[in-house]
Amino acid sequence: MIDFFFLFFFGSGDPLFLEPYWQQHAASSAVVFSGWHRMSYRTTGDYFISVELEKHIRLLHEAVGNAVTDGRFIVFGSGSTQLLNALVYALSPENASTPASVVATAPYYALYKLQTDLFDRREYEWKGVTSKWVNASVASMGNFIEFVTSPNNPDGRLLQSVLGGSSVIYDHAYYWPHFTAIPAPADEDVMIFTASKVTGHASSRFGWAVIKDEKVYQKATEYMQLNTMGVSRDTQLRVLKLVKVMLAEMRGEGGIFEFGHKTTRERWSKLSKVISSSNRFSLQQLSPLYCTYFKKIIDPSPAYAWLKCEMEGDVDCSAVLREAGIISRAGAVFEASSRYARLSLIKTQDDVDLLLQRMEALVSKEDVASF
Numbered sequence: 001m002i003d004f005f006f007l008f009f010f011g012s013g014d015p016l017f018l019e020p021y022w023q024q025h026a027a028s029s030a031v032v033f034s035g036w037h038r039m040s041y042r043t044t045g046d047y048f049i050s051v052e053l054e055k056h057i058r059l060l061h062e063a064v065g066n067a068v069t070d071g072r073f074i075v076f077g078s079g080s081t082q083l084l085n086a087l088v089y090a091l092s093p094e095n096a097s098t099p100a101s102v103v104a105t106a107p108y109y110a111l112y113k114l115q116t117d118l119f120d121r122r123e124y125e126w127k128g129v130t131s132k133w134v135n136a137s138v139a140s141m142g143n144f145i146e147f148v149t150s151p152n153n154p155d156g157r158l159l160q161s162v163l164g165g166s167s168v169i170y171d172h173a174y175y176w177p178h179f180t181a182i183p184a185p186a187d188e189d190v191m192i193f194t195a196s197k198v199t200g201h202a203s204s205r206f207g208w209a210v211i212k213d214e215k216v217y218q219k220a221t222e223y224m225q226l227n228t229m230g231v232s233r234d235t236q237l238r239v240l241k242l243v244k245v246m247l248a249e250m251r252g253e254g255g256i257f258e259f260g261h262k263t264t265r266e267r268w269s270k271l272s273k274v275i276s277s278s279n280r281f282s283l284q285q286l287s288p289l290y291c292t293y294f295k296k297i298i299d300p301s302p303a304y305a306w307l308k309c310e311m312e313g314d315v316d317c318s319a320v321l322r323e324a325g326i327i328s329r330a331g332a333v334f335e336a337s338s339r340y341a342r343l344s345l346i347k348t349q350d351d352v353d354l355l356l357q358r359m360e361a362l363v364s365k366e367d368v369a370s371f
Contacts, residue, residue: 012329013153013303017267017346018178018200021259025249031241038233048230049076053240057208060198060243061185063250064257065292066175068187072210073217075224076231080173080194080207083220084147085115086227087190087209090219091145091167092123101127104147105162107154107306107334109171112147129335130162147171151180154334154342155284156302158183173197178260179303181289189213197303199242199256206231206239257293264301267345267352271305274356278363282308305343317341324362326355 022029044051054074061067077083092100102116106129116126127133130146144166150159151174158180161168170188174180176198189212196202211217224230249255268286275283286300307328309317318330318341331340345352 013197013344013346015196015200015202015303015346016348016351017263018256018260019348021256022200024254025245028248029242029245031238033234033237038237041229043230043233043236048225048233049074050233050236050240053236053243056240056243056247059247061210063247064177064182065185066177066182067172067191067193067210068185069210072212073214075209075211075217075220076236077207077209077224078228078231079196079202079205080171080192081111081115081205082224082227083192083207083209084111084169084171085119086220086223087169087192087216088116088124088145089121089223090216091169091190092121093143094123096123096143098143100124100143100145100167101133102145102147103127103130103133103163103166104149105130105159107152107331107336107340108147109149109153110333110335113335134162145169149173150186151175151302154304154329154340155306156180156286156300156304157284174303176260177257177291177293178264179301181291181298182293183289184292190216195239195242199239199246201239201242204235204238206235261294261298261301264303264345265299268300268302268305270356271343271345271359274360274363275307278366280309280311280314280366281363282310303344303346305345307341307343309339309341315339321362324358326358326362 043049057074058069061069077086088102099122102124104112113126116124124145133144144163146161146163146166146168148159148161148168149171151157152159153174168188168190170186170191172186172191173194174197175186191210192207194207195204209220211220246256272283275281284306286302288297288299291298307317309320314320316338318328321328321341328341328343330338332338343355
């Protein structure tokens, strides 16, 4: 069993790379409210949702061009984490003779499996990786729910569903100009986004799903009402303020996407340069792509480096890195080979500088060993 605390607090995707941006916008992003304010269960919209925040989320997607929201329903969750199981529940067939099969393509985000196993309902069960089912008949795919992370966590690839006929949950947590080119607006039936990766405010625990089908939307809101009666009203107020600041600065030199992309691009470039001189390690291959937001071809800027240990004796890449004082998340966590490990490029600048320093020292040992 994977230790949950270790999984999320060591080698984590804590998005502190955006902290300097918000320090520069400290006054404009501040939120202050009195002790009597927002005490009621009620909100301005149905299902415990702030109408104003929903409106601004739609405006944000339209301004960035990363998702179609017109004619769609939006559900709020306590981070995208809560929405994962809410949507599995919403997509599971009612009164079916067999439970829905929940799957993902490796390497995949570990919470898909962990949550499905934890809740262990009769309506659905974890069935592993898509490669086991890719040759099954289309008719048999009707009772499958496929998680697709795009860009993928951990390797940053833009992915599509591989199982024809399945219900699909597209996790677009990283589909923002910080981390990838935006070739076109995402237009899938069920899409998840999270504030933690667009604003960097992981502690606020706010995410949202964009849903096309009304029945799926109703089941998802039913889950949220019974589970937590919606998202904290204080959180919704804070996120609204943050989104307003982002929209006001959009496409200018002080824009969050300009800041975020520059930061992650430079970090990826520096790490790539270090690894390029190594025979022991390699990184995932990512190519420049045209981005509709920046209106030009941009270089890769992934949130994570998916590092592979190439030497025959390095069977546990995470252990190799740990010996060199480098924290990573092991490939096995993503149901990939232990020869892989994920390195976070979205921590503080001090963290990344230390990573680069220790990685460079580790690579330089190869030259010494070759003499």
